[in-house]
Amino acid sequence: MKKQVMLMMALVLIFSVFAAACGSKPGAGTTNNAAGGAAGKEEPKKALKIGATAGPYSDMVSKAIKPLMEKKGYTVEVVEFNDYVQPNKALAGGSLNANLFQHVLYLKKFAEDNKLDLKEVISVPTAPMGLYSKKFKSINDIKEGSTLTISNDAANLYRSLLLLQDIGLVKVKKDADPAKASEKDIEENPKKLNIKPLEAAQLPRTVDSSDLALVPGNFALAAKMDLTSALKLENMAENYRNVLVVNTKDIDSQMAKDLKETIQSKDFEKIMDEQFKGFSKPQWMTGK
Known part of the structure; x- marks a missing residue:
């Protein structure tokens, strides 16, 4: 009787090892599904928040910069402000990646007065006086x-x-x-x-x-x-044209390079010509 029990236990053990070996074959079971899922997974899009004052410059971000940056794989959120103080503070504080509302003279004075480390990326067409x-x-x-x-x-x-x-x-x-x-x-x-x-x-x-x-x-x-x-x-003097601004630590980042490339594109200029009539173009755009 004892021999029969031991024989049964040995058979169960042999069967279990055999079944485990079958399940671990390359390409079988959950291992293959996990590998397939990882291979087919899309890269996450890069999230970007750009602040601008309500009006023509939030429109410029929404109608020109946002759609062109999204073609580069970014998701862009436009954050509107109603004053000239919070956009820079929000950028320095990290809740924005960039802002567009001010000219260089204002930027430099504000950054100096408030001890902020901000830097302009490129000037944009600006509504003239x-x-x-x-x-x-x-x-x-x-x-x-x-x-x-x-x-x-x-x-x-x-x-x-x-x-x-x-x-x-x-x-x-x-x-x-x-x-x-x-x-x-x-x-x-x-x-x-x-x-x-x-x-x-x-x-x-x-x-x-x-x-x-x-x-x-x-x-x-x-x-x-x-x-x-x-x-x-x-x-308009060049230092009165509005500029796209980022934190100085990000000035050489891929994000800043992509933003600059977007604003320098023919598609961006086309949108300016069609939807922002009367705006004064910077020298880099006119070739003057």
């Missing part, structure tokens, strides 16, 4: 003593003065400080224009109530104004 009027059809029609509204913040005010000087309406003092500019920096005012500095956001509303209004491009677009209807658009 324009001189608008419902009263006059051309610069030559402007009458002596006409009322002119301009921005009261130094950066935009200095740009306003340069535009006025460019078309011969004023002469600006040579030692005027762009960071502290005011209407007192006007050296000559041959048409005796009545200049009224106001908050930049209010300027689009003054086009109807004043003779002339100098309106920064972003506020003009926010008010649904047609940039091409201006009597004169500014001859």
Whole structure:
């Protein structure tokens, strides 16, 4: 009896070893499925968050940068802001990968004041400041003593003065400080224009109530104004063009390289020409 039991146990053991050996053959069972699953698995897409102020620059990210970057395998989320402080702080804090809303002068001053390590990647087409009027059809029609509204913040005010000087309406003092500019920096005012500095956001509303209004491009677009209807658009200096910005540690990353390549592409320029009429192109784009 004892011999029969031992014989039965030996047979069970032999069967178990045989079954295990069969299950471990190459290409059999779960080992093959796992290998097949790993081989067929798609690489995860690269997530990217880009911050921009609401309006033309969030539109630029959404309509031009986002779809072109997605062709490169990225998933892009556009984060909108309503001020000029949080986009840089969010980028420095790591909740954004890049932002688009500011020119280089603002970037450098803000980064210095707030001890942030940020760097521009490339400039983009930018909505220029324009001189608008419902009263006059051309610069030559402007009458002596006409009322002119301009921005009261130094950066935009200095740009306003340069535009006025460019078309011969004023002469600006040579030692005027762009960071502290005011209407007192006007050296000559041959048409005796009545200049009224106001908050930049209010300027689009003054086009109807004043003779002339100098309106920064972003506020003009926010008010649904047609940039091409201006009597004169500014001859924009390169350091006033908006730039795409990343953390300095990412300036040589593949992400930054892909963003730059996207903005330099013919597809990007085509979208600018079709959907962002009146925007001033940077020198690298125009070849000037």
